[in-house]
Amino acid sequence: MTPSPARRRRTGTNGAAPTHNLPRRGAVRRAQTITTYGVGSLIAVDHESFIVSGLDEAERSWSRDESPRIHERRLARVLGVDYFRLPPASDDTSKDGLRVRRFPLMHSCPECNDLQRHRDFNPPAGRSVCGTCEVDLVPSRFVVACEAGHIGEFPYWQWVHRSADRDATTAGRCGGKLKMRTTGHTSSLRSILVSCTCGTAPEVSMEGSFRRRALKDLGLTCRGTRPWLGASAVAQECGLPLRTLQRGSSAVWQPVLKSALSIPPWSDGRTDPLAEHWDALREYDEREHVAIYLRGVFKGECPVPLDEVMALLDAEREEDPDGESSPVPDHRYRALRNKEYERLRAGNEESEHSRDEQFVCERPLGDQSVLAPLGVAGPMLVKKLREVRALKAFTRLVNAESTTDSTEVPLSERPLRWLPAMEVRGEGVFLRLDEDRLNAWEKSxxxxxxxxxxxxxHQRVLEQRADDPSRVVPSPATPRMVLLHTLAHALINEWSLDAGYPAAALRERLYAADEMAGTLIYTATSGSAGSLGGLVAQGEPETLARAVRSAVRRAEWCSSDPLCMESEASGAGGINLAACHACVMLPETSCEHNNILLDRALLVGTPDDPRLGYFEDVVQGQ
Incomplete structure (x- = not known):
């Protein structure tokens, strides 16, 4: 038996094993650095709290071996970058990976009740304990943030001295020290008491600190602090109102994610060596000039035939005629989705290059007429796909769905040519709804x-959360969008029971517009649950017909009925109707709309109006 090859040891630039410049604080999965613990987010490690640093130092701290470049030309063009990088995957011999900084700096000691900056406790090196009491310090539970994305320490001094002389509201000017204790009587803010040893102000609770005007009434506005960029980052002029938040609140950090499927002609893995040369190649119109450039770059023979390079250049100019970023990026992103829909309908059969091809989509061999009575058409078996998800920016307080460019916080102080991203390779099933039947139904x-x-x-919620209601993005809610969305959830739940996939391992991708009415359900994780295989088999016409019928009939009844079906509004902001966690809601990783805009009544109708459901015939047993 041939012995397994020796594991290659990662080495630094001088051939030695890389060493950590900073102590290791913990570990997170690669996917979490895009969706949960990205730049600017707060992360709790044991009893400590940190903020993830910006990307300005990533060129030096992210090793190319552990953080390789990935390419997705269409998405890079929309986001205005040249390429993407996987977050670093590290081990004991790696360089510094994802860097963090301690935040918030204010800590309290549960033994002596002191409330002060971390360094003022004189903790031993590498530990977060009170230098006097030798007990673990507790990071401040409260932070302040504004809608421009700035974040800072809660102003405990001003909060305690708000009823005293305003001259004493500057930290330390009163000559006293802050104390924090909890009464333990309740878990409310009223039980958290803060005082100052100066004696000029009474002990106060944290009750009322979360009011919208609580800090404004103290004369405090945002100072533009950006701790994730380090002490060298100059504070920006801001002046926006501050909001008090709990450190673990979801409003502290929300990612702005963009994703794209790799589709022809950009899905051929053989073209990856050309990824960084497209901008230069666009300058040449003549075939001979392109050939000369390629010979110079690749020192001989180009890994891609010249005919294919010219075809790719034609596609590049067709998709991006001006070669510049559009003033309305959302339009470019919608065009990206339109191209995906067209390719999913057209397919891309396996060929002799399938080993390098990242997108293989074929029509099933079975009789598709069994789907006609269901109003479903055009199933496609996506045997191979690659999705790239990039972290474009993040927001605070403002919902990522209603954000505008003015509230999106960049990941670095200076512009970079790349963004962090992850790629998922898997399989899926694409299906469409019958256009004639859908058009008649949605006119009801x-x-x-x-x-x-x-x-x-939904529009009301978007306007409430937006920094400028006049520029808010319109709600995507239409009859076909809500129908497709709810159907996708019902099918994911069905396949989680019949196909052996946990619901969190599957993901939806909706295509709902005037000329689009389809959904792609695909493996959404790079872990073992996302690589079980067999999802494509669910797209065979007879199997798919059984799954649709079963999913629709299962959606007829919910354990929360009749309250669920008769609900006038449900979910955050009342954006859902007949939808709850007992029927059609999914894990957050599976839904691209955060479990909103769902209504199973559009699938099956209501007891009072069965014709409301698109699948009325299935419900009636026809």
Whole structure:
């Protein structure tokens, strides 16, 4: 038996094993650095709290071996970068990976009740304990943030001295020390008491600190601090109102994620060596000039035939005629989705290059007429796919769905040519709804009125969360969008029972517009649960027909009925109708709309109006 090859040891630039410049604090999965613990987010490690640093130092701290470049030309063009990088995967011999900084700096000691900056406790090197009491310090539970993305320490001095002389509101000017204790009587803010040893101000609780005007009433506004960029980052002029937040609140950090499927002609892995040369190649119109450039770059023969390079250049110019970023990036992103829909409909069969091809999509061999009575058409078996998800920016307080460029916080102080991203390779099933039947159904007055209630509620929430209501993105709620969204959730739940996949291992990708009515359900994780295989088999016509019928019939009844079905509004902001965690809601990783805009009544109808459901015939047993 041939012995396994020896494991290659990662080496530094001088051939020696890389060493850590900073102590290791913990570990997170690669995917979490995009979705949960990205730049600017707060992360709790044991009893300590840190903020993830910006990307300005990543060129030096992220090793190319552990953080390779990945390419997705269409997405890079939309986001205005040249390439993407995987977050570092490190081990004991690696360089510094994802860097963090201690935040918040204010800590309290549960033994002596002192409340002060971490360094003032004189902790031993590498430990977070009170130098006097030798007990673990507790990071401040409270931080302040503004809608421009700045974050800072909660102003405990000003909060305690708000009823005393305003001259004493500057930290330390009163000559006393802050103390924090909890009464333990309740878990409310009223039980958290803060005082100052100066004696000029009474002990106060934290009750009321979360009011919208609580800090404004103290005369405090945002100072533009950006601790994730380090002490050298100059504070920005801001002056926006501050909001008090709990350190672990989801409003502290929300990622702005963009994703794309690799589709032809950009899905051929053989073209990866050309990824960094497209901008230069666009300058040449003549075939001979392109050939000369390629010979110079690759020192001989180009890994991609010249004919294919010219075809790719034609596609590049067609998709991006000006070669510049559009003033409305959302339009470019919608165009990206349109191209995906067209390719999913057209397919891309296996060929002799399938080993390098990252997108293989074929029509099933079975009889598709069994799907016609269900109003489902055009299933496609996506045997190979690659999705790239990039972290574009992040927001605070402002919902990522309603954000504008003015509230998106960049990941670095200076512009970079790349963004952090992850790639998922897997398989999936694409299906469409019958256009004629769908057009007739969505013109129903009852359907339109029901969806309009959801759209109005969603638009109101978007305007409330937006920094500028006049520039808010319109709600995507339409009859076909809500129908496709709810159907995708029902199918994911069905396949989690029949196909052996946990629901969190599957993900939806919706294509809902005037000329689009389809959904792609695919493996959403690079872990073992996302590589079981067999999802493509669910797209065979007879199997798919059984799954749709079973999913629809399962959606007829919910353990929370009749409350669920008869609900006038449900979910955050009342954006859902007949939808709850007992019927069609999914894990967050599976839904691209955060479990909103769902209504199973559009699938099966209501007891009072069965015709409301698109699958009325299935419910009636026809």
């Amino acid at each position: 007055v009852a359907v339109t009125a029901r969806v309009e209630r959801m759209r109005t509620a």
